[in-house]
Structure formats: structure tokens, C-alpha cells
Amino acid sequence: MIFDPTELMRPNIKALTPYSTARDEFSGEGITAWLDANESPFDNGVNRYPDPHQKELKKVVSELFGAPVDTIFIGGAGSDEAIDLLMRIFCIPGKDNIVTIAPTYGVYEVSAAINDIEVRQVPLGEGFSLQIDALVEAADDNTKLTWVCSPNNPTGNAFSIEELCRLAEKIKGMLVIDEAYVDFSTKGSMLPLLERYPNVIVLRTLSKARGMASLRLGMAFAHPSVARAMAMAKYPYNVNGPTQKEVIRRLQATPDIAPDVATLIAERRRLEEKLPQVAGVKKVYPSDANFLLVKFDDPDAVYEMLLRGGALVRNRNRVPGCEGCLRITVGTPEQNELLLKLLEQ
Numbered sequence: 001m002i003f004d005p006t007e008l009m010r011p012n013i014k015a016l017t018p019y020s021t022a023r024d025e026f027s028g029e030g031i032t033a034w035l036d037a038n039e040s041p042f043d044n045g046v047n048r049y050p051d052p053h054q055k056e057l058k059k060v061v062s063e064l065f066g067a068p069v070d071t072i073f074i075g076g077a078g079s080d081e082a083i084d085l086l087m088r089i090f091c092i093p094g095k096d097n098i099v100t101i102a103p104t105y106g107v108y109e110v111s112a113a114i115n116d117i118e119v120r121q122v123p124l125g126e127g128f129s130l131q132i133d134a135l136v137e138a139a140d141d142n143t144k145l146t147w148v149c150s151p152n153n154p155t156g157n158a159f160s161i162e163e164l165c166r167l168a169e170k171i172k173g174m175l176v177i178d179e180a181y182v183d184f185s186t187k188g189s190m191l192p193l194l195e196r197y198p199n200v201i202v203l204r205t206l207s208k209a210r211g212m213a214s215l216r217l218g219m220a221f222a223h224p225s226v227a228r229a230m231a232m233a234k235y236p237y238n239v240n241g242p243t244q245k246e247v248i249r250r251l252q253a254t255p256d257i258a259p260d261v262a263t264l265i266a267e268r269r270r271l272e273e274k275l276p277q278v279a280g281v282k283k284v285y286p287s288d289a290n291f292l293l294v295k296f297d298d299p300d301a302v303y304e305m306l307l308r309g310g311a312l313v314r315n316r317n318r319v320p321g322c323e324g325c326l327r328i329t330v331g332t333p334e335q336n337e338l339l340l341k342l343l344e345q
């Protein structure tokens, strides 16, 4: 039997006729008078609606990430847009549920709550390890999505491709792998395996390693039926024109982010070495990302002290599973020096 993701979608989504924008019907070939969309005719650079399908941008993304165009969804509010869309496409409010690991990225739970979807959290095991059997057991026939963030925020560790494949083979419903930090990891990506696993959806973002958080561009790679459903359910012009242009320009100008990534990984290693020698540091957790989860004797006091010294970190002390911890982003060498200097005082 061939797995068909559409079977898992909400009936109203399966039956949806997408809104057809003025810009859907014509490519613009040979048109000199655009009188179809009630825009201002005076050219100021932003007076025309942008391409609702982001065709040029998808071509660039397709080449750079090695994924067919019909498997790509692009969101103009970051991957948070993809997260919310997936909830709305697959989960019936008040009836369906999602499964997540814990601790993990908070947006899955908030988006589920907004959409009135039950969240079943499965704690990570020893050393923040993936509990495959527990995740499978937590899922039932109403589980439409299981969310695994790898490398995981805030723990920093990535799960092996072998483990994620095993989970994909066993889990009910769709498996979403959030790879926001994958560029910093040596454990690999699920993206090349999408064809083998039609129940897997991979989330990527330009906000982290690619340095474009302000542009708010997120991507989902999925079975064409899922990418199509996301395109139907999104706001028609969800990625604005200047963002489409700017992202194309930047991706083409700097397709290779290896140098920046190498710098940050070297800095992460330096912090991983130095932090354990600092008084009050209990543990530095292994990281496959551009941040470190660090356990302190008195995390709240350290947080306040760093703040007074001009270094802002994320206090995760009250997150279940992260008690005692601060999450510290790897900065420039100078910023990391400041951090170490403040901590050593």
C-alpha cells in the first residue's frame, strides 16, 4: 500500500478550493497594462502584488537545498508559519492530538493550544536521548503530527538519522523534523530521505546559520501533496516582494555559509572547553547547534549578573527538564570573551 499523506488531512482541507489571486491567472508575458488587481499604477518599487507562488525564489531554494520545487513551501513569517499551517491542515480542533518531545521548542505547544489541539509530551531520556518506543506508544489514531526538533532547542543535541528513520517507520501520522540548527550539526539531515519517507516533513529556516532572522523566511520540505495543501491554506501573498528579492539576492551572493558556520563551531568548542572550568558551572551539555545549555549552581543569580554586564542569555531554569540551566547563544569571539570574563569574575 502506498502511503498517502492526504488521507491524514482534515476533510475540509481535502475539499478546499484555493483562493485564486489576480496574479495566479497570468504570468505577465506581453502585459503592459496591469489593470487586474486594483493596485496603484504609479511605480514606486512596491506598488505591485508579489508572486504568490514565489516561483523564482523556489527555484533558487530548490537548487541550493537539492529538493524538487513541488516539495517546497515557503513562509513569510518564518518556520513558525509552517508550524501553524501544519496544525491547521492535519489536526481537527478538539479531536486530534500531536506528540512532541520535552523539553523542546515552545512554538509547537502554543500553536497547538491556539488551534485547540491536545499535546502529548514525551520526555527525553538520559542525556536528552530520543525515546522512540515511548513516542510511538503516546500516538494513537488521532495523532496527526509528531514533532521532533533536531538539533533540539533548548537541549542542543541532534538525534541520529538512523533513530529518526526508525521513528518515521513506526510512528502513526506525520513526523515533522525541525532542522532549524542542522547547519551546525555533523549528524546530517532528513531532507535527502524525503522520497523514502512520504510521512516526513522537514522544517528549515534562514533565521539561524543563514543570518536572515529579520527577513522572516521559513521553509518546509514535504511530499508534494503536503506542499500543495500548505500552498492552498496559506495567506495568498504570504511572502512580500522585497523579502523575495532580498532572499534571492543573498542566497545567490553567499550560497556557501561554511566559513561562518566553521567560526561559530570553533567558538562553541572554545566555550565548551572553558565553561566547565568556571566556578559555579555544574555541567555543559554537548551541542550540535549554535548555542550551549549550561547548568549552574545558581542560574538566576548568574543570569542577573550577566545582564548587568551587558550580556543577555536565555534563562531556562523554569523549563521542566532544564532546571538550573541557561541557554547561551554562541556569539562573535569578542562577545564570547565578554561572557567568559563576566562569568570568571
Ligand SMILES: *Cc1c(COP(=O)(O)O)cnc(C)c1O
Residues within 6 Å of the ligand: 077, 078, 079, 080, 081, 105, 149, 153, 178, 180, 204, 205, 206, 207, 208, 213, 216, 217, 218
Ligand atoms: C529559531 C527556531 C526556528 C526558527 O523560527 P523562524 O520563525 O523561522 O525564525 C524554528 N525552530 C526552532 C526549534 C528554532 O529554535
